[in-house]
Amino acid sequence: MRLKPQYLFVVILVGVLAVAFAIGTIVNRGKSGSAEAKTTQSGKTELPTVQAVLTPEVAREYDVVIRGRTEAARSVITRAESAGVVAATPAVEGSLVRKGAVLCRLNIDARQALLDQARANLRSKQLQHKASADLAAKGFRSPTQLLQDQANLDSASALVRQAEVGVEQMNIRAPFDGVFDKREAEIGTYLAPGQPCGTMIELNPLLIVGDLPETEAAKIRVGASANAQLVSGETLSGRVRYAAREADPQTRTYRVEITAPNPQLTRSGLSATIHIASGVGPAHLVPLSSLVLDASGVQGVRYVLADDKVAFTKVNVIQETPQGIWVTGLKGPTRVITVGQSYVAEGQKVRVAAAR
Numbered sequence: 001m002r003l004k005p006q007y008l009f010v011v012i013l014v015g016v017l018a019v020a021f022a023i024g025t026i027v028n029r030g031k032s033g034s035a036e037a038k039t040t041q042s043g044k045t046e047l048p049t050v051q052a053v054l055t056p057e058v059a060r061e062y063d064v065v066i067r068g069r070t071e072a073a074r075s076v077i078t079r080a081e082s083a084g085v086v087a088a089t090p091a092v093e094g095s096l097v098r099k100g101a102v103l104c105r106l107n108i109d110a111r112q113a114l115l116d117q118a119r120a121n122l123r124s125k126q127l128q129h130k131a132s133a134d135l136a137a138k139g140f141r142s143p144t145q146l147l148q149d150q151a152n153l154d155s156a157s158a159l160v161r162q163a164e165v166g167v168e169q170m171n172i173r174a175p176f177d178g179v180f181d182k183r184e185a186e187i188g189t190y191l192a193p194g195q196p197c198g199t200m201i202e203l204n205p206l207l208i209v210g211d212l213p214e215t216e217a218a219k220i221r222v223g224a225s226a227n228a229q230l231v232s233g234e235t236l237s238g239r240v241r242y243a244a245r246e247a248d249p250q251t252r253t254y255r256v257e258i259t260a261p262n263p264q265l266t267r268s269g270l271s272a273t274i275h276i277a278s279g280v281g282p283a284h285l286v287p288l289s290s291l292v293l294d295a296s297g298v299q300g301v302r303y304v305l306a307d308d309k310v311a312f313t314k315v316n317v318i319q320e321t322p323q324g325i326w327v328t329g330l331k332g333p334t335r336v337i338t339v340g341q342s343y344v345a346e347g348q349k350v351r352v353a354a355a356r
Contacts, residue, residue, distance in 0.1 A: 050340035068210025
């Protein structure tokens with residue numbers, strides 16, 4: 001029977017496809033056999049490669065780093081000691097004033113007259129005492145009368161001193177060198193005893209204060225050196241003058257105070273990052289990128305032991321620098337993994353390549 005042309009074409013196409021499939025299967029089997037032979041011939045699994053850098057152990061000063069702020073070393077509200085109306089305010093608000101400078105001056109009123117009267121009375125008693133002394137020397141005045149005149153003279157001197165103090169109290173003066181930060185009274189204001197004239201603050205030396213967490217409080221000693229990087233970009237250096245022994249009941253932190261010379265009169269209230277020296281000990285400089293977390297979320301580094309096996313240790317960062325970070329927790333010279341540390345596990349053997 002003769003096949004139709006269309007059927008003949010289908011038979012030929014199926015035959016060609018069958019031959020092509022058979023040839024592909026044979027080739028793939030050959031390649032697979034070659035690969036299996038290659039694996040069998042090598043007989044070894046290639047070790048993962050990491051890069052590591054040898055970092056030595058060095059002695060370095062440890063710092064406790066906290067956030068803080070600047071404060072005035074002293075802040076005092078100057079007040080009137082006697083009643084009166086403000087007659088003058090010589091000090092300019094916000095200006096630097098010296099100790100003893102007049103901040104507010106009250107009207108003297110009748111106090112000057114009382115002083116003049118007391119001085120006149122004193123001169124009279126001085127003359128009486130001199131005359132009594134001369135008469136007593138000639139035997140015309142008894143010792144008792146001389147003592148009475150001396151008592152009158154002392155009383156007159158006391159009255160003069162009292163009147164002078166009353167006049168001086170009309171001047172409200174700066175108690176120390178500092179800045180007259182805020183005026184509370186203007187000319188014409190009546191001040192009763194105890195009412196404020198203004199606020200004085202001392203900025204040199206400047207106080208830098210912060211709060212130590214419980215874990216760091218025991219590391220700080222009075223007299224330890226410290227420096228503060230202010231938000232304004234300035235850096236101040238000083239020493240710890242006070243470290244609290246009792247924690248704040250709300251925050252469970254300990255107040256620490258640092259005094260620093262401040263000839264430029266840097267302002268109070270600026271935020272600061274405070275570094276306080278807390279001793280010297282072993283440390284290692286490692287790249288920031290070498291820090292990893294283990295399965296428990298502990299921060300540390302992976303390093304290579306002498307037998308080329310990977311180990312992990314927890315580290316504490318004590319300082320960050322442009323060259324890297326200083327950490328504690330490692331011992332002796334250590335090959336810290338810098339590339340590939342996230343793809344290897346503790347106890348795994350690796351091939352170490354020098355870090356670039």
